[in-house]
Amino acid sequence: MTLILFAFLALIALAGGLGVVLSRNPVHSALSLLLNFASIAVIYFLLHAQFLGVVQVIVYAGAIVVLFLFVVMLIGGNIGPYRHGSRTVTSVIAVGLAAAFLALVVWSVVQVLPMSATPVGAPDAGSVQAVGMALYTDYLVPFELASLLLLVGMLGGVVLARRYQPFAEDETQ
């Protein structure tokens, strides 16, 4: 049963991924990305990692894809296909990079998980309590560093969006 569901979801995720790459329209790409994220969230649910699944939807579907869509819609959805340089060269580079990345992922998965290992799916491994304990004990420093990174990003946004001309100057004129 789980296997059938997994295969079904994996197919949807793959279709979403292909949609991201193959769509001519950037908005369609972003929506396909949403499909991909959503099906991966459901796969997390299948693995009993409910917290991860929910956070996947909140962060990616709720924030990141919305941000993508916002930017694409503000700039204009139909920029049209553009090509720089030879098509074959770019596609060869793209395929090479994709293959290298795939190899990296496969290698790291094989390194971490021996083939015979039981799949991750302990009933409580993905609960809020378990994730919270891991974040605030074993991984406290990376967690705080990540929050620092976000803070820096936010400050950068504030600086970029700030008016350089103070209001008071306008009033006196």
Place this chain on the structure above:
Amino acid sequence: MDLSSIDLRAIGAWFHGLLISSGMSQTGIHVIEALVGALLLLIFGLTLVIFLIWLERKLAGRIQDRLGPNRVGPYGLLQTVADALKLLTKEDVTPLDADRVPYNLAPGLAVFHVIMALAVIPFSNRVIGADINVGVLYLMAVGAIGSMAALMAGWASNNKYALIGGFRVVAQLLSYEIPLVLAMIIPVMVSGTMRMNGLAVAQGSIFGFGWFVWTLPLAFLIFFVASLAEGERAPFDLLEAESEIVAGYNIEYSGMKFAWFFLAFFMNSWVLAAIGTTIFFGGWQGPFVDQLPALGVIYFLGKTMILFFVQAWVRATFPRLRIDQMMSFCWKFLVPMALVLFAAVAIILKLNLPQPLEAITLLVANVAILLTGVTLLGRTQRKALYAPKRAFTPTIPRL
């Protein structure tokens, strides 16, 4: 009639037995039971909306000294059915330059996200779709899908008013999600669980005095205001401001597709009321609920209807805000207040006070933060009122 014999589990047990006697495998039975449960929730949600629309129109009518619907059926009860039939027969128009796939997908997604939210709402101690351990977060995740639906509809309609409406949806929903989540997290901190049913169980002490609305009134107020905005209701219905952007993201939709958005809107309000009931008003808790579990459903629906009534009341009486007022109210008032309350509650909980003292301290902290916030708001508003005003700031070219 012996009321204690009404046990909702008995129906489930009978159905389970029926499936077992048909000789199916364990997984098959599980799948079918889950599907039947989902179907029941779906039917409940969709039929409820018919009643909710009638109720809201009737209430708004009475509040505004009108009669409201009273032609079709007794008290106009069948008005919504007639409207739905009318919408079914209407022509389904798709704009020529619409982006077909997102355009047709958006209404479905809008309804889908509300029905998904119904899954974790505990109607009683036993009647709950799925009591997952991240219930509160799950509701937020599902809400995120709703804003996606509106954005998709706004963009795919290929209409500038629809697109502006879609942008407004995202701006409003993302902004008000923050105070909403912060207000929902506070009861989660107090009770130590994210399960929706766990939250309801945690408020079970003596005669409703355990409800979080008594100890955390400010959290409830923030939640309620933010839920008005999340439900796209007046005074925050900037998304369909007729006088500014015609009708918002659903302007190009006609017939049944428009009806789906309409349905999602009313159900979303009800679901938000149901969440408020579960988190702040004890959910299915009430007198004699231990003896008669079926009473829980009645208490839950009653409390939810009262909250829904207050939402409709606000909608019928308050005028619409301007978009900049709405955004600054969220970011400059609700979010800071929610953050201060969050920190205060966290500190109070760490003090490990004995029970009645802790509740009193929480209440005092809530009231103090509310009063300080309102005083500060009043002071700044008065200052802004007396400040010199200009309709616009002229830009004078420098010579």
